[in-house]
Amino acid sequence: MDSEQDNPMSSATDAHRHHGDHPQRSLTAHHTTLNIEGMSCASCTGRVERALIALPGVEAASVNLATGRAEVTHSAAVSAEALAQTVTAKGYPAAPRAADADPHADHMHHDEDAATLRRNFLIALALTLPVFILEMGGHIVPALHHWLYMTIGTQPVWLAEMVLTAIVLAFPGRVFFRIGIPALLRAAPEMNSLVALGAGAAFLYSSVVTLAPALLPESARHVYFEAAAVIVTLILLGRWLEARAKGQAGAAIRRLVELAPDHAVVLRDGVEARIAVADLRPGDLVRLAPGERVAVDGQITEGHGLIDESMLTGEPVPVAKTAGDPVTGGTVNGNAALTYRVTATGADTALARIVRMVEDAQAAKLPVQALVDQITRVFVPVVIGLAILTFALWLIFGPGLAPAFVAAVAVLIIACPCAMGLAVPVSIMVGTGRGAELGVLFRRGDALQRLAEARIVAFDKTGTLTQGAPALTAMATDGMAEDEALRLTAAAEARSEHPLAAALVKAARDRGLTLPEASGVTANAGRGLSAEVEGQRLLIGNRRALEETGIDLAPALIDRANAWSANGATPVHLAVDGRHVAAFALADPIREGSASIIAALHGLGIETVMISGDTQATADAVGRQLGIDRVIGGVLPDGKLKAVREMGKGSVFVGDGINDAPALAAADTGIAIGTGTDVAIESADAVLIGGDPAGVATAIRLSRSVMRNIRQNLFWAFAYNAALIPVAMGALVPFGGPQLSPMLGAGAMALSSVFVVSNALRLTRAP
Incomplete structure (x- = not known):
């Protein structure tokens, strides 16, 4: 077995690996992480990505909505500051993340966001409640409506609503206008633009009705201040709940950071x-x-x-x-x-590297994200177009200006792509964090998707399914006590550097035996050795060594040795003064739990393979004990690579040694045992920290749970928009159905994002 490292995470982890059809990074490329503020939906991330990729010298860029980070691969000609300025110019303040940044900083970010949004929501709520009561209370309790307008008057009530709503929009709601309007002017509308258009239009229309009613026909003189205020308040509520949930999604990393x-x-x-x-x-x-x-x-x-x-x-x-x-x-x-x-x-430190590994995986994009990106790229412009179409159709075929205006605003508000933008990254964030808690580190986030599609898992034998070093597993004697036979054998073998000799010496010492001095130790390559211990002549070796010296073999011992050989062990015989007195079985012991992991994989419908450099007979014996489907023995390192490549799509390789690195890189997903070598860990997509191969089944179950969660999120995010946009446009009205009000649209939109994040949080209990 290859040498092991004391520190299971002793390798640098910021060098990513690519294989198959994954993009290859230039050897001279630089990598920069940007912290970005103000992104609120999938169209935001797409816009930032396109701005970065458009820069000369930028090879790749990946923006993650859940983490608020961009991972950029670029040439030396592009500085980190230039990348940040490009993103900031698009309306999203950005700054390079320092290599020595405080690890607590990122994980406090969502908590700070949640606190700010909570404060803004409570202010908006306090100001919106009077507006809502003044306007909607009269519809619920007609007597209140008559009393208000008879005692105070219509104009003063509307003026009070206008002032309160203006404060809501100008202070807690100004974020929508500060980001959304410039984006609209740049012909790059996004989620904030929809809210700014909807709430702003409702406020401006109502202000005209209040201050200059003569400009509008009498049938259109209705105010919608409560709609503008409630829209902002409900969306702030949704963002606050979303930020809180994101904070919980990053709890796994926070717990790791706080260990130090x-x-x-x-x-x-x-x-x-x-x-x-x-x-x-x-x-x-x-x-x-x-x-x-x-x-x-x-x-x-x-x-x-x-x-x-x-x-x-x-x-x-x-x-x-x-x-x-x-x-x-x-x-x-x-x-x-x-x-x-x-x-x-x-x-x-190992802990810092583990945190960085999880963060890198959380910031990754899965292949399934490409579909979402394609849709959201055109989604907001299409929604604005639908709102204009809705206004025109209602104006032409509807009862007047006011209903047309309400329908258009409802379309703008209901169609926010927040849930679509969060559907994939939040599930990755929670899933990779849960993996870290279970001892499975995903070095690359896209390994989650590939591992969920696994159909065949191949294991290296030595050090993965076995302990990686020979040990005494059985012994038999004929006319001599076991301890005496082991004591004499170990005394002679103590002078040898052979791995089998070390196993016999260790077994004797584990039994507390005192080893006497041996003299005249002579090694015979491929046979064994001879020595003299306490005046007795010892011959230790294989069956041929005893036969060649004319020693009569003890039938019972030979029978036991043949049985051991059939099960993959190496027999070592002891003759004392020309008499065959003992036999020892030496084997690389199977790891505890190896058989159960094979059974667990079979339960998941996965075929298992073992690849070993041992003889086919030895490998077959281990394979039979473990219940492995297919055993490939006598394989050199390049043979492992060939065997993995022949497995095709959906292949997983699990190994720990330097000679496993090519196979780990060639498999669709490579999983390294964390107690293995640096080279193996660097070549893998995922690492089992504790060195227990049982983590393979855990990793596959977790990846399947994550992908199932992502599919659920995407279904609800798309189904929500597909179902409610036509309702907001009034498609059901001609059939006697309801029309969705802007307020209900805002509530539904906010709840859709909260639902997606809350659904992802269920992964904290996976698999």
Whole structure:
């Protein structure tokens, strides 16, 4: 097996991998992340993307509505500042995200947005309620209507409504006009433009009725101040609830970020001092008190105790640590006082890399997003066109100007593409966060979609389905106690560097056996070795080694050895003073739970394959024990690559070693065991942090749940618009059906976004 790293996330993770028909990034390309404000719907993200891609030197750009970020690949000729200025010029304030940015900052963003929107909603609500009561109360309670207009008068009531509505639009609702009107003037209307047009038109029309009624026929003298105010208030409510839900969607990352403590006790020049974790430097000595969280990655220099690494591996059993062992930031110390030397800080720690991995996956676009982008690109202009058509048709065929105006405003308000823009990214955000909690890190967000389509999963054997190192799995003796046979054998093998010898020595030491000195140790390549221990002549090796020296084989031991061979183990025989006395079975033990993961994949309707460099017979024996559908043995690294390519579409490869990297890259989805090598992790689309292959089934179930959730969101987002736009236009009126009012349209539009985000939040309980 290839060498393993102590730190499961020790590789840099910002280099993305591409295979198949995925776009290939230039080797000289730069990558910039922009934080963008003011985006509210899918048309916003599409506009920002097109503006960035239009810049000379920009190779690719992906904008995510849920995270408020743009990931841009560009040449050195384009600066990050130029990218930010381009986006800002489109009406969306943007700034490059610093490489050393505070990891808490992004995750506080939605909370701050939610607080601002809550305040604006409450102000709007306080101002809108009197307008609503003044105008609609009279329709509900006719006596109130007569009393108001008889005692106060129509004109004063309308003036009061106009003033209150103007305040609503000018202060809590000004965001719609500040962003929407400039976008409209640039001939690039978006969601805010629809709200600004709808609410603004209702306000202006009502103001003309109030201040200059003579300009309109008497039948058209109706005011709609309550519609303008309620539209803004309901949409602010929807955005507040949406921002709160987005904050919950990012809770997984927030919990990861908050695992690291803020302060640590450092030992400098023999003096202890409590300092901020941000001020720690590699080489610092840190005191770790019992029950305290490890601040950053390091290596223990003093003490021994147990560390709870469940946040990293998912394993509930604490891990024993002593001098020289690594510790990871965010893990929890047990009851011992320890000292460790800092080896990594800030963005270089395992925890920071895990957070960055999840963030990168959350910012990715799935292939299914392309359909949404194509539709929303033309959606808002089409809606404005439909509103104009509705106004014209109602003016021609309807009862007058006022109903025509109401229908047009209702179309503008009901058709907001917010839900469409959120349908995919919010599900990705929640799904990848849930994956991190379950120990599955998606290095690329689009792996979610490909993994959901998996039909065949291939495993590397050594180190993935097995433990990766030989161990003593069985032994048999003839005329000698087991411990005595093992003690003598291990004494001779202690002088050998062969992996099988190491397994025998370890087995003896695990039994607490004391090993005597061996002399005259002579190795015979391909056979075994001979030695003298405590005056006894030992011959240790395979069956041929004993036969060639004329030793009579013990039938019972040979029968046991043949049975072991049939099950994939390697038999090692011991002869003492010319007599065959013991046989040992050495094998790479199957990982606990490997059989259950194969069964789980079969339960998901997935074919399983095992690819191994071992002989076909050995590989077949392991495959039979695990219930694997197809076993491919005797495979070199290039053979693994060929085998994976022949699997075709829907292939998944799971591995951990350097020699697995080509196969991981060639598969539709590569999944690396987190305890494996850096190269394997870099080549994979997803990483199982704890090193347990059972995470493969978890990853597939989660990806299927995410894709099912996305399909649900897209259905409701599109069905909502497809069903309600004709109703708002008045398609049901000729048949005696209802016409949708602008207020109800605003409420339905706000609820559609909240529904999409709330549906995505169900993934926090997946799979």
